[in-house]
Every structure is written in C-alpha cells, then in structure tokens.
Amino acid sequence: MMMRLMSWTALIFGCLYFLLPLIGMAEFSLKMRRGVYSLDAYAVVLADPAFQATFGYSVLMALMTIIFGVLLVVPTAYWVRLKLPGARPYIEFITLLPLVIPAIVIVFGYIRMYNTSSWLPLTGSVTGTNILLMMGYATLALPYMYRSVDTGLRTIDVGTLTEAAQSLGAGWFTILAKIILPNVLVAVLSGAFLTFAIVIGEFTMAALLDRPAFGPYMQLLGANRAYEPPALAVIAFAITWACMGLIQLVTRFSKHERARA
Amino acid sequence: MTDSPDRPAKRPFRLPFEWLGLLPFAVFTLLFLILPTMRIVIGAFQTGDGSFTFQNIADLNTSSIRSAYWTSIKLSLISAGLGCAIGFAMAAAVVFGGLPKGIRGPLLTFSGVASNFAGVPLAFAFIATLGPVGLITLWLKTEFGINLRALGFNILSFWGLVVTYLFFQIPLMILIITPALDGLKREWREAAEVLGATTAQYWRMVAFPILFPSLLGTFALLFANSFGAIATAYALTGPQLNIVPIKLFAQIRGDVLGNPNLGYALAFGMIVVTGIANFVYIWLRTRSERWLK
Numbered sequence: 012m013m014m015r016l017m018s019w020t021a022l023i024f025g026c027l028y029f030l031l032p033l034i035g036m037a038e039f040s041l042k043m044r045r046g047v048y049s050l051d052a053y054a055v056v057l058a059d060p061a062f063q064a065t066f067g068y069s070v071l072m073a074l075m076t077i078i079f080g081v082l083l084v085v086p087t088a089y090w091v092r093l094k095l096p097g098a099r100p101y102i103e104f105i106t107l108l109p110l111v112i113p114a115i116v117i118v119f120g121y122i123r124m125y126n127t128s129s130w131l132p133l134t135g136s137v138t139g140t141n142i143l144l145m146m147g148y149a150t151l152a153l154p155y156m157y158r159s160v161d162t163g164l165r166t167i168d169v170g171t172l173t174e175a176a177q178s179l180g181a182g183w184f185t186i187l188a189k190i191i192l193p194n195v196l197v198a199v200l201s202g203a204f205l206t207f208a209i210v211i212g213e214f215t216m217a218a219l220l221d222r223p224a225f226g227p228y229m230q231l232l233g234a235n236r237a238y239e240p241p242a243l244a245v246i247a248f249a250i251t252w253a254c255m256g257l258i259q260l261v262t263r264f265s266k267h268e269r270a271r272a
Numbered sequence: 273m274t275d276s277p278d279r280p281a282k283r284p285f286r287l288p289f290e291w292l293g294l295l296p297f298a299v300f301t302l303l304f305l306i307l308p309t310m311r312i313v314i315g316a317f318q319t320g321d322g323s324f325t326f327q328n329i330a331d332l333n334t335s336s337i338r339s340a341y342w343t344s345i346k347l348s349l350i351s352a353g354l355g356c357a358i359g360f361a362m363a364a365a366v367v368f369g370g371l372p373k374g375i376r377g378p379l380l381t382f383s384g385v386a387s388n389f390a391g392v393p394l395a396f397a398f399i400a401t402l403g404p405v406g407l408i409t410l411w412l413k414t415e416f417g418i419n420l421r422a423l424g425f426n427i428l429s430f431w432g433l434v435v436t437y438l439f440f441q442i443p444l445m446i447l448i449i450t451p452a453l454d455g456l457k458r459e460w461r462e463a464a465e466v467l468g469a470t471t472a473q474y475w476r477m478v479a480f481p482i483l484f485p486s487l488l489g490t491f492a493l494l495f496a497n498s499f500g501a502i503a504t505a506y507a508l509t510g511p512q513l514n515i516v517p518i519k520l521f522a523q524i525r526g527d528v529l530g531n532p533n534l535g536y537a538l539a540f541g542m543i544v545v546t547g548i549a550n551f552v553y554i555w556l557r558t559r560s561e562r563w564l565k
Contacts (some may be wrong), residue, residue, distance in 0.1 A: 012469075014369060014370065015366075015369060015370045015371070017365070017369070018364075018365035018366075018369025018370065018371050019365070019366075019369075019371070021358075021361040021362050021364075021365040021369075022362060022365045022366065022369075022371065022375070022379075023405070023440065024358075025361075025362040027440075028358075028438070028442070029386060029439070029442075029443075031401055031407070031408060032397040032398055032400075032401045032402075032439065033397065034401075034407065035397060035398075035400045035401025035402075035406055035407035035408065036396060036397040036400040036401065038399035038400070038407055039401075039406070040400070041405065047359060083296060083297060083300055086293070086483050087293075087294065087296065087297040088357070089296070090294065092293070094290045094293060095290060095291070095293070095294070098294070098531075102294075102297070105301050105305070105306075106304075108301075108305060108309075109305065110496075110550065111543075111546055111547055111550045112309055112543055112546070112547075113303075113499070113500030113502075113517065113542050113543075113546060114500065114502075115500070115502055115517055115520055115521060115524075115539075115542075116309065116312055116500075116520075116539045116542055116543055117304075117309065118524075119308075119312055119520070119524050119535070119539050120307070120308025120309055120310075120311045120312050121304070121308050121313065122524060123308075123312070124307060124308050124311050141485075146300070146303075146304040147303070147304065148300075149300070150304050150305050150370065152300075170345065183391055205388075209388070210301035211389050212392060212393060212503075213391070213503075214391055214392050214502070214506070214507070215502050215503055215521070216505035218521075219521070219524055224501065226391065226392055229392040229393060229396075229507070230392050230503070230506065230507050233392065233395065233396055233399075233507050234510065239456075240396040240399070240401040241396050241397065241399075243393060243396065244393035244394070244396035244397045246399070247389070247392075247393035248354050248385075248389055248393060248397075251385055251389045252385050254388075255381065255384050255385045255388065258384075259381065270280050
C-alpha cells in the first residue's frame with residue numbers, strides 16, 4: 012500500500028513536471044490578443060516570410076540528409092554483415108563517435124578544415140556550405156541511422172537472400188535496391204523520422220555555418236518577440252511528436268504484416 | 273555470429289575488393305568526423321606558426337575559463353544526478369509500483385518524444401512557464417502571493433537551466449533504465465524474501481548492486497548529454513551565461529579569447545570531458561549486461 016502510494020506520488024510529480032511546460036507554452040502562445048485566447052501568434056508566425064523560408068530550408072535539408080544517410084548507411088551496413096563481420100565492432104564504434112564528440116566541436120573542425128584557404132574550400136560558396144551542413148547533419152544522425160538499419164538487417168538472412176538473388180542473375184545494385192532495402196524499410200523509415208526530428212530544429216551547426224535554417228530563426232525570434240516563440244515551440248513539439256508517432260506506426264504496421272505472413 | 277558457415281574462420285586480408293565496399297563510409301567519416309576532430313585536437317597542441325606546444329592547454333587555466341568549465345561540470349552533474357533520481361523513481365513506479373499496466377506504454381512513448389524535444393523550442397516552453405510572466409509564475413503570484421523572483425529563482429540562471437535540462441534528462445533515464453529494471457528477476461526477490469530479507473534489505477543488498485553499473489553508466493551518459501548541449505542554454509540565457517559550449521560558440525564566431533589556438537584547446541577540453549563520461553558509460557554497460565540478460 013505504502014509502495015503504491017509512493018509510486019503514484021512519483022508518477023504524478025513527474026507527469027506534472029512534463030505537462031506544465033507544455034501547457035505553459037500552449038497557453039502563452041494563445042495570449043497575443045489582450046484578454047482573449049486567439050491564434051494570432053500562429054497566424055503571425057505562419058505568415059512571416061522568414062518562417063516560410065527557414066522552415067522550407069530545414070525541411071529540404073532534412074530530406075537531403077535522409078537520402079544521403081540511407082545511401083551511405085544501408086550499403087555499408089549490408090556489406091559489413093555480408094562480407095566483413097569482423098569489422099562490425101569498429102564500424103559500430105565509429106558510428107557512435109558523434110555522440111561522444113559534441114556537435115559544436117565537429118562544426119568547429121569543419122570551419123577550420125574547409126575554409127576558403129584550404130584544399131577543399133567548401134565554406135567559400137553557398138552550395139559548398141549547404142553541402143557541408145548536410146554532411147554535418149548526416150554525421151549527427153549517423154548513430155541513430157546506423158543502429159536502426161543494422162538492427163533491421165539482423166532480422167533477415169542477408170547471406171541467403173544475396174545468394175538467391177545472385178543465382179537469379181541480380182547485380183549488386185538490384186540486390187540492394189530490390190531485395191535489401193524493401194526488407195529493412197521499417198528500420199530505414201525509423202531512422203529517417205528520427206533524422207528529420209533532429210535536423211529540423213538543429214541550431215548549433217546551422218548558426219555557426221551561417222545558414223538560414225529553422226533553428227537559428229527560432230533563436231532570433233526568441234530574442235526579439237514575446238508571443239511567437241511559444242507558438243514556434245508548439246509547432247516544433249508537434250513535429251517531434253509526429254516523427255515519433257510515425258516511427259511507432261511503421262513498427263507496429265510491420266509487426267502486423269509479419270504476423271500475417 | 274555463425275551466419276556464414278561456408279567461410280573459413282580466419283580470413284587473411286587478401287581480397288581488397290571486399291574492403292573497397294567500405295570506401296564510401298570510410299571517406300565520409302574521415303572527411304566529416306575524424307579529420308575535423310583531429311584538426312581541433314592537433315590545433316590544441318600547436319602555436320600560431322604550427323610548432324608543438326603545451327602552452328594552449330596551460331593557458332586554459334585562467335579564472336574565466338576555469339569557472340566556465342566548473343559551471344558546465346556542475347550543471348551536468350546536477351542535472352544528470354536529478355535526472356537519474358527522478359527518472360529512476362518514475363521507472364520503478366511503473367515497473368514494480370503496482371500501477372495500472374496501461375501507464376507504461378504511453379510513458380515510454382512520451383519519454384521518446386520528450387528526450388528528443390530539446391534545443392531552442394524547449395527554452396521557449398520553459399520561459400512561457402517559469403519566465404517572468406510565465407504560467408506558473410503568474411499563478412503563484414495571483415493565487416498565493418508568492419513571488420518567485422523575490423525568492424531568488426530566475427529561469428535565465430543556472431538553476432533555471434537545471435530545471436530546463438531535466439525535461440530531456442528524465443525521459444532519457446526512463447528509456448534506458450526501464451529495460452534494466454525489467455531484467456531484475458522475480459526469483460531473486462523471492463529468494464531474498466525466503467531467506468528473511470526485508471524490502472529495504474533486498475534493495476540494498478541484491479537489486480541495487482545489480483543495477484549499480486546501469487545507474488552509474490546512465491549517469492555518465494546524461495552527464496555527457498548536458499555537457500555538450502548548447503542550443504537550449506543559448507536560447508534561454510543568450511551569450512551571457514559562462515558555460516563552456518557558449519564560450520566556445522562565441523570564440524568560433526568572433527575569437528573572443530584573442531587566440532585561435534586557445535579556442536582549439538577549449539574544444540579539446542570538451543572532447544576530453546565527454547570522452548571520459550562516455551568511456552565510463554560504455555565500460556559500465558558491458559559490465560551490467562553480464563547480469564541483465
């Protein structure tokens with residue numbers, strides 16, 4: 012009985028702590044018009060050309076990062092499982108490094124390594140800086156993407172599938188695109204949604220590379236306005252929630268499929 | 273690990289073709305992860321004209337940089353400690369507390385969301401709640417006449433930052449520790465009870481020693497997590513608060529230290545601290561996996 016009381020206390024205290032800031036930001040975002048609740052703050056934010064531009068930029072960045080990440084991680088994880096199982100711990104270690112080295116240190120390295128007087132002056136042009144930022148995002152997402160895909164590959168018999176495809180005359184590209192990718196699609200999608208959630212609001216790299224992304228825009232608005240920032244926070248929270256929800260959805264969907272098969 | 277029975281156990285490195293498959297990955301991680309980091313590490317031990325020196329590391333020992341590291345470490349220790357304690361209490365409540373089974377799923381899902389809801393928007397949420405005109409601040413003032421600011425609490429301060437960081441620290445703890453708590457076998461508790469142990473004795477002498485590596489390991493992970501974080505702190509307090517990531521941010525933007533190589537040393541110090549914390553985490557996790565299978 013005592014135990015149950017303590018459990019409820021811990022849970023309710025925790026839930027209050029989590030819910031109050033969410034209620035706080037939602038309530039504050041509705042208070043732009045004096046005296047009544049209104050959606051004015053959202054209307055102002057959504058109509059802001061800078062919002063549209065930076066949000067669009069970050070969505071595009073997230074999609075490019077996901078495409079690049081999938082193209083990099085799926086063949087690598089597949090190849091390691093198929094041909095180089097001995098290399099797996101080392102690869103795994105490297106993919107975990109972005110969790111150890113703070114993002115700000117990585118981007119500091121980029122700025123010094125790819126400046127205009129270096130052998131690869133990526134920061135010298137807009138396209139180059141965009142590519143560099145995308146590479147940075149791919150690095151940040153690498154631990155999640157790799158782990159997700161590698162776990163997905165564990166559930167299928169990579170060796171047999173490859174041999175079966177090869178004996179039917181499939182080349183490496185066909186094997187990857189038509190056999191492996193569809194089989195680990197759920198894992199790839201989970202990694203992709205997580206990548207999206209990370210990239211969409213990322214601040215440090217975009218700010219230091221001076222790109223017009225959503226994260227720096229939010230920070231700038233936060234420093235200058237009162238009611239728009241909580242509206243942005245609600246939008247960002249909804250996006251995070253949607254990404255996590257989609258991960259759960261595809262995972263559940265795949266279990267359902269497998270149970271039926 | 274035996275999914276390739278047709279291959280001899282020991283394969284010499286004779287087929288470069290197989291290693292070529294790793295080329296894209298190797299090029300990517302070298303160019304965008306390892307070499308940039310090496311550049312910083314090497315720069316920390318170089319003078320302006322490129323010769324080797326320990327001077328930059330020694331120059332970190334100024335009162336301003338020392339206090340930045342100390343504040344950062346204190347912030348990470350406190351937010352990780354509180355995150356572990358509260359997260360553990362919540363996870364334990366759900367796993368053993370006799371609460372309805374339906375709570376567990378939503379709590380874990382929510383933890384997944386909240387642990388990813390960091391950065392700039394998180395700062396906004398807390399300003400809207402505990403800021404000068406935030407929801408709770410106003411409520412306490414009008415209903416109870418309590419003035420948080422007069423009591424010395426300010427969301428744009430060290431403790432405000434601790435309270436804010438807990439929003440992603442607690443869920444992370446819940447996500448990591450719940451599987452560990454599930455791993456505590458019912459038989460162990462029953463065996464302890466049969467031998468006459470009280471609940472407190474069971475926790476102190478059986479459960480806690482088994483969980484200890486997981487707990488300490490997660491603590492190290494949470495520590496590294498908040499040590500490297502900058503976006504939330506920057507959006508909350510602006511460039512004023514003297515913590516290492518914010519100092520480094522200002523240094524990268526405008527060389528406020530007046531010595532680029534000192535900036536490298538500052539970044540190198542961050543790698544050392546998060547590196548140690550993560551090493552502790554990985555080492556302890558392998559130890560805890562021995563019991564919790």
